[in-house]
Every structure is written in structure tokens, then in C-alpha cells.
Amino acid sequence: AEGTVRNLPGLEAFAGMWFKDADAKILQDLRSRGLLLHTERYRHSYPFCWRCDRPLLYYATTSWFIRTTEKKDELVARNKEIDWHPEHIGEGRFGNWLENLVDWALSRRRYWGTPLPVWRCEECRHQTVIGSYEELFAASGRERPADLYDPGQFNPHRPYIDEVTWPCPACGSGTLKRVEEVIDAWFDSGAMPFAQHHYPFENRELFRVPADFISEAVDQTRGWFYTLHALGVLLFDSVAFKTCIVLGHVNDEQGRKMSKRLGNVVDPMGVIEETGADALRWYFCVNNPEQNSRFSARLVREAAQGFLLPLWNALSFFTIYANLDGWRPGSRPVPPFAGRPALDRWILLRLDRLAADTTRHLEGYSLTEAARSLEEFLDDLTNWYIRRSRARFWAADGEPADGPGKASAYAALYEVLTTLTRLIAPFTPFVAEVLHENLVRSQRDDVPESVHLEDWPEPPGDRRDEALETGMAAVQRIVRLGHAARNTHGLKTRQPLAAVTLVTANESLRPLVEPYAGLLEDELNVKEIHWAADRTQYVHHEVKPIFPKTGPRFGKRMPEVKKALDTGDGDALAAELERTAKVTVQLAAGPEELSAEEVEVRLVERPGTATQGDRELLVALETELTPEL
Numbered sequence: 001a002e003g004t005v006r007n008l009p010g011l012e013a014f015a016g017m018w019f020k021d022a023d024a025k026i027l028q029d030l031r032s033r034g035l036l037l038h039t040e041r042y043r044h045s046y047p048f049c050w051r052c053d054r055p056l057l058y059y060a061t062t063s064w065f066i067r068t069t070e071k072k073d074e075l076v077a078r079n080k081e082i083d084w085h086p087e088h089i090g091e092g093r094f095g096n097w098l099e100n101l102v103d104w105a106l107s108r109r110r111y112w113g114t115p116l117p118v119w120r121c122e123e124c125r126h127q128t129v130i131g132s133y134e135e136l137f138a139a140s141g142r143e144r145p146a147d148l149y150d151p152g153q154f155n156p157h158r159p160y161i162d163e164v165t166w167p168c169p170a171c172g173s174g175t176l177k178r179v180e181e182v183i184d185a186w187f188d189s190g191a192m193p194f195a196q197h198h199y200p201f202e203n204r205e206l207f208r209v210p211a212d213f214i215s216e217a218v219d220q221t222r223g224w225f226y227t228l229h230a231l232g233v234l235l236f237d238s239v240a241f242k243t244c245i246v247l248g249h250v251n252d253e254q255g256r257k258m259s260k261r262l263g264n265v266v267d268p269m270g271v272i273e274e275t276g277a278d279a280l281r282w283y284f285c286v287n288n289p290e291q292n293s294r295f296s297a298r299l300v301r302e303a304a305q306g307f308l309l310p311l312w313n314a315l316s317f318f319t320i321y322a323n324l325d326g327w328r329p330g331s332r333p334v335p336p337f338a339g340r341p342a343l344d345r346w347i348l349l350r351l352d353r354l355a356a357d358t359t360r361h362l363e364g365y366s367l368t369e370a371a372r373s374l375e376e377f378l379d380d381l382t383n384w385y386i387r388r389s390r391a392r393f394w395a396a397d398g399e400p401a402d403g404p405g406k407a408s409a410y411a412a413l414y415e416v417l418t419t420l421t422r423l424i425a426p427f428t429p430f431v432a433e434v435l436h437e438n439l440v441r442s443q444r445d446d447v448p449e450s451v452h453l454e455d456w457p458e459p460p461g462d463r464r465d466e467a468l469e470t471g472m473a474a475v476q477r478i479v480r481l482g483h484a485a486r487n488t489h490g491l492k493t494r495q496p497l498a499a500v501t502l503v504t505a506n507e508s509l510r511p512l513v514e515p516y517a518g519l520l521e522d523e524l525n526v527k528e529i530h531w532a533a534d535r536t537q538y539v540h541h542e543v544k545p546i547f548p549k550t551g552p553r554f555g556k557r558m559p560e561v562k563k564a565l566d567t568g569d570g571d572a573l574a575a576e577l578e579r580t581a582k583v584t585v586q587l588a589a590g591p592e593e594l595s596a597e598e599v600e601v602r603l604v605e606r607p608g609t610a611t612q613g614d615r616e617l618l619v620a621l622e623t624e625l626t627p628e629l
């Protein structure tokens with residue numbers, strides 16, 4: 001029976017016992033024969049059957065191997081051709097695995113599985129490996145069945161295959177019988193690229209090696225990634241795949257490994273019910289799938305709110321107004337690119353850039369970068385372009401409903417949304433299909449039935465306006481800084497302010513931004529814009545000692561330390577601190593160093609201003625509220 005001691009010479013006393021029950025008897029036997037040196041109990045880990053929880057026993061047994069070690073150099077060299085994502089897997093996990101390569105234990109003593117095609121003579125040990133059904137029928141003398149795939153006529157699995165035997169051609173008296181082993185199922189996984197096409201027996205034109213791309217989780221390093229690679233190199237002198245995206249593991253919302261015992265398993269189907277399949281796809285694209293990720297319906301919903309929701313809002317904004325105005329693609333003339341309003345030119349240039357970026361990222365298998373470019377674009381589209389263009393769609397400010405500004409805006413938003421539909425198709429295929437249906441199929445009959453049959457967008461290539469792109473980027477940057485300055489001073493954007501001063505030593509900024517002065521005044525809600533070059537007029541640093549830290553060290557000399565910091569150049573001291581993590585002060589007794597832990601840096605704004613800046617630019621809002629405001 002399973003797991004019992006066999007009746008072999010010397011083991012008669014234990015024969016038939018379950019191996020664990022035999023432990024005590026074996027100790028007894030050794031003791032009685034004076035062979036036992038020492039015995040004690042100690043705690044250690046032990047393997048158990050994953051199905052029935054009974055203890056397992058490892059023991060040496062004969063097995064069939066593929067001598068992969070003989071091809072180790074080729075396996076290692078070919079690995080260097082693979083484009084691994086993340087890159088470190090190639091030299092790290094996978095490279096190390098190949099460096100420490102052992103022969104591949106191919107056979108399993110099981111019933112189910114691909115039978116090992118080795119027939120051996122019981123008498124003279126002559127053996128033969130059968131490479132195809134044709135070889136099998138030729139060797140065995142059996143008639144080839146009319147239909148190999150009709151299990152009634154032929155079945156290549158156990159037990160039927162084991163009935164196929166024939167006389168040994170070597171000794172003439174023995175019989176060739178199949179060895180009892182089956183092949184490790186991992187071999188089947190590695191055989192997938194050719195086995196799926198029944199290559200080399202059929203479909204030679206369909207089989208291609210290497211594949212462009214595969215993806216699986218990081219635990220497949222020694223599994224599928226290896227078996228594909230080994231068979232690719234051994235059989236075809238080639239890598240099996242050019243690129244591999246290695247996924248991290250999916251954990252629960254707190255980042256803990258999901259387990260039945262902890263009860264923290266998040267059922268993906270439940271999440272799909274709640275958020276939709278595209279939200280789940282998007283979540284895993286935008287949060288780098290190459291790293292371990294946290295997973296819950298809440299996290300997926302949040303990711304969707306950052307992308308699918310604004311996308312949906314943009315679509316409904318467009319359809320509502322287009323329907324109200326009776327606008328259709330091509331229904332109103334649109335001026336040539338150079339003659340269109342700046343905001344329209346800007347979003348179209350932004351779109352061209354997005355298409356180029358998404359293409360480049362996808363061609364480089366950088367899914368997350370691609371998804372993040374889409375997300376950033378959508379933010380620009382909804383929070384800048386549409387928000388700034390609303391009035392034109394409403395046809396306010398006296399512009400006639402069919403004026404060029406309005407026609408250009410419709411055409412621009414339509415071009416943006418239909419291009420975006422194709423760019424998001426690989427990420428959120430269902431949402432893309434709905435957009436395609438609403439925006440494209442509803443308008444024309446001569447278009448592909450599905451967005452997934454459309455061509456990938458290619459930017460027209462003849463639209464250029466670098467000054468506009470850099471200018472608008474600078475305007476957006478100024479607005480972000482201005483809003484942050486208002487925030488820290490609790491000044492709501494709807495409160496008009498007298499002026500903003502833009503402080504920068506970069507002289508090229510002003511001519512880039514000035515064409516959009518009106519837009520900037522509007523966004524910052526200020527009456528005037530001034531420019532200045534000297535930042536110290538608006539903000540400076542003060543470096544102060546932290547008394548509890550410096551007091552014990554300097555004692556009575558503290559006032560001297562404080563004075564040295566107060567009278568020194570605060571900006572220079574702050575810069576020194578940032579560079580070297582310490583500042584030096586001159587005291588009567590000589591120079592002393594203060595560490596970053598011993599001082600604090602304060603940013604002091606000129607009274608009456610709210611400031612926020614980056615390395616190049618400082619935005620200083622006048623905060624004084626006059627009756628006119």
C-alpha cells in the first residue's frame with residue numbers, strides 16, 4: 001500500500017508498516033543491536049500532502065532527465081537577448097537561476113500526463129524513443145487508425161498506450177514495453193509555442209519562434225519562463241520570447257498576502273461586478289503591474305474616478321452641446337491649423353504628443369508610462385481645455401453660434417475624443433467601444449464595426465507650434481503655483497486680488513507667457529501681472545537655532561550663536577545647509593558647525609504677499625484687499 005515499508009531483505013521486521021509508524025520500531029531495532037548513538041526530539045518544518053495533510057516522505061528514486069547543463073552556456077547567452085520588464089529579472093532572478101542550472105528532471109511517476117515515449121525491452125534493456133504516431137505504428141506494426149483524433153480508434157494516453165507493445169528487434173525474444181513514467185507537466189507548458197500548432201506535423205506556416213511578448217507573474221521564473229526558454233534554446237537555437245513583462249503579486253488592500261486562513265481574499269469577479277472590468281484593467285495598468293500591488297474594490301474605484309469618470313464627463317459634455325447645436329463632423333468649415341484659436345491649437349498639439357508618447361511607451365512595453373500619459377492628458381483636457389473653452393461651446397461673449405471659434409472648438413474636441421478612443425482601446429476596451437459607438441459609428445456607416453478594427457492613430461505630423469506649447473506649459477505652471485500660494489494663505493480663488501508678480505531670472509519666460517496674459521489673469525483672478533528678476537525682494541530665508549538642541553552645547557554662548565545666524569545672509573546659509581547638511585558660524589572663539597538637526601529654516605515672505613515658487617520661478621500674489629476688490 002501507499003507509504004508502507006517494502007518487504008526487502010533486512011526490512012522484514014517493518015514490512016507493511018506505514019513509514020511513520022515504523023520510526024519507533026527502527027529506533028528500537030538500532031538500540032537493540034547497539035547501533036544507536038543518541039536520540040532526541042526536536043521541532044523542524046516538515047512536508048505534508050497538500051490534499052490530505054498526511055506527512056510525506058522524500059526518498060531518492062530513479063528518474064529521466066534532460067541534460068540541460070550541457071547547454072548551459074547557450075541558455076545563459078540567449079537570456080541576454082530577452083527584453084525583461086522589470087529589467088533586473090534578466091540578470092537577477094532568471095540569470096541566477098540559469099547560472100545555477102541543474103539537469104531537468106523530466107519524468108513523473110503518475111498516471112495522468114503525457115506518456116514518456118520510451119519503449120524498453122524487458123529482457124535485454126534495448127530501448128527506443130518514439131518521435132511521432134507514424135513511428136509508433138511503423139515500429140509496432142499496428143495499423144494506422146483512420147482518425148487519430150477519435151478516441152474510439154486511438155488514444156495516446158494511459159492505459160491504452162501501454163497496451164502497445166512489440167517484439168524486441170535487438171534480442172528477438174523480449175518485448176518492448178513503454179516505461180511507466182509520464183512527462184512533467186512543466187514540459188507541456190514550455191512546449192506550448194509549437195505544441196499548440198501541432199508543429200512540426202502540421203501548421204508549419206503558423207508556428208513562429210520567437211514570440212514577441214509573454215507575460216506572467218514573478219513566480220514563473222523557474223516555471224513557465226524557464227521551460228519556454230529551455231525548449232526554445234534546445235530545440236530551435238533561439239529565445240522563445242523577445243520580451244517578458246514579469247508581474248508582481250496582487251495583495252490585499254493593506255498589502256498583505258491574500259490567504260484563505262486570514263480571510264482577506266479579494267474576489268476579482270466581485271470587484272468587476274462593482275466597478276466594471278475596464279476599471280479593474282485600468283487600475284492594474286496605471287499602478288505599475290511589475291510591482292506587487294494592493295487590491296480592493298475601493299482602490300479600483302478610486303483609480304477609475306481619476307480616469308474613466310472625467311473621460312465620461314468629457315464625452316457627455318461634448319454630446320450634449322453637439323446635439324443642442326446640431327453639430328456633425330464636417331458640418332461647419334474649420335480654418336487651417338495656424339488660423340485656429342490658441343487653445344484649440346494647444347490641445348491638438350498636446351494630442352499629437354500623446355499619440356506619439358503612447359505609441360513609444362507601448363512599443364517599449366512600458367504599459368504604466370503609457371497609461372500615465374493618458375491620465376495626464378485627460379487632466380489637461382478636462383481641467384484646462386474644456387474648462388477654458390466652455391464659453392465657446394455656450395457661444396457666449398456675442399460670438400455667433402456658427403462663428404469660427406465655435407466651429408474650431410467642436411472640431412478640436414471631436415478630433416481629441418475620437419483619437420483618444422483609439423488610444424485607450426488597449427487599456428479599457430469596453431469603454432473605448434462605447435465611445436466609438438457614440439462618436440464614430442453613430443455618424444458614419446463606412447467605419448469599422450469595432451474600435452478594435454480601427455487603425456492605430458498616427459499624428460498628422462505637420463502641426464507645430466513650440467512657442468505655444470512651452471508658453472502654455474509655463475502658464476499652467478504659474479497657475480499651479482498661484483493656487484498653491486492662495487491655499488497656504490486661505491485665499492479662495494474667487495477672491496480677486498490686485499496683482500501678481502512673476503519673479504524669474506530666466507528672461508525667455510516672459511515673451512512665452514505674455515501672449516496668454518489674459519488667460520493668466522483670469523485663472524489667477526488678478527487685475528495685473530508684473531515681472532521682476534530679484535527673488536530676494538519677495539522672499540528670503542532665515543536660519544534659526546533650535547534651543548533644546550543647541551542650548552546644552554553652547555550654554556552662555558547661545559546669544560552669540562543666535563546673533564551670528566541672524567546677521568548672516570539667510571539665503572546663503574539655507575543654500576549651504578541644503579548642500580552640506582550643516583552651517584558654519586563665526587564666533588569669538590573661532591568657527592563652529594551646526595548640523596541640520598540643530599537649526600531650522602524659515603521662509604519669510606514680504607509682508608502683504610502670498611508666494612510659492614520652484615527653482616526657476618516665484619509667483620508672488622498681492623494679498624492686500626482694497627475696497628475696489
Ligand SMILES: [Zn+2]
Pocket residue numbers: 049050051052053054
Ligand atoms: Zn495526500
Ligand SMILES: [Zn+2]
Pocket residue numbers: 121122123124125126168169170171172173174175
Ligand atoms: Zn531485447
